[in-house]
Amino acid sequence: MDVPTALIMSERFRLHDTGAHPENAQRLVTIERHLRSVGLLAGRSVLEPRAATADDVALVHDLRYVRFIEQLANAGGGYLDSDTYVSPQTYESALFAAGAAITAVDTVLDTPIRRVFAFPRPPGHHAEPAHGMGFCIFNNVAVAARHAVDRRGLGRVAILDWDVHHGNGTQAIFYDCDQVLFVSVHQWPLYPGTGQRDERGVGHGQSLTLNVPLPPGSDDDDYLRCFDEIVGPALAAFRPQLLLISAGFDAHRDDPLAMMEVTEDGFRGMASRVRRWADALTEGRLVVVLEGGYNQEALARSVEATLNALDSPSDVGEGPG
């Protein structure tokens, strides 16, 4: 019998106190309240994350950077750049955020649960090896991918990043890696400015970075066409043993930080494809990790649509496509 998608939620993620910043703790409160109101929490497993250790985070970050964040938080906090804030409890929150992604991977590898949707903050995909940026402190998805490869022995892990911004941090971490495929679909031009089509990886990672920049105004049809024609075939060719999603919802047409026209239907379509690809390629093993999404009502409805699609069995016979 198919086990419903499990969630990872925790009050620990609200300790990262950014006040009135667009990336604030209320985002998670709004998501949880909405999922409860539409009945999607009833009877569903909600897991607590474990805390990552400094060594876990150092799978992808310089240990000096990890210590710097710890010391900055202990000293009362401060800004890493004009839009990335560290509050007194951000270090603790960020360890649990990275730990949530690790917990998700271990859950889909070790239990009958095949799919986990985790809701950590701070988000992760802009965080590079030696510095955080773009609201991100530690790169949660990258830590999880490294954990899967280095400690759990997987040979091939794929990361699909559908946040509207390019996942520059994840790209930098795996740019020369032959065990992790990184695919990013994002608005271009937009922050952080990277993610052009000719950024394809180097060395052993040559051709294992795939950037799909889309112009402002791209809508559901544009995204789903890109998923069908580019993302699906790339995943099928790589044959991952685990699929990780950096799931931002800031491509929504109501989002204040970007200029895309995606609706809840678009996210439902993207998630149903991801479920189908996981069923066909990874024995269903799928980890979805929240990144951005700043219109909170649109974010909550998009998460609902995504979760419904993740729960809907696919016809594996169709295969990836």
Ligand SMILES: [Zn+2]
């Ligand atoms: Zn984003």
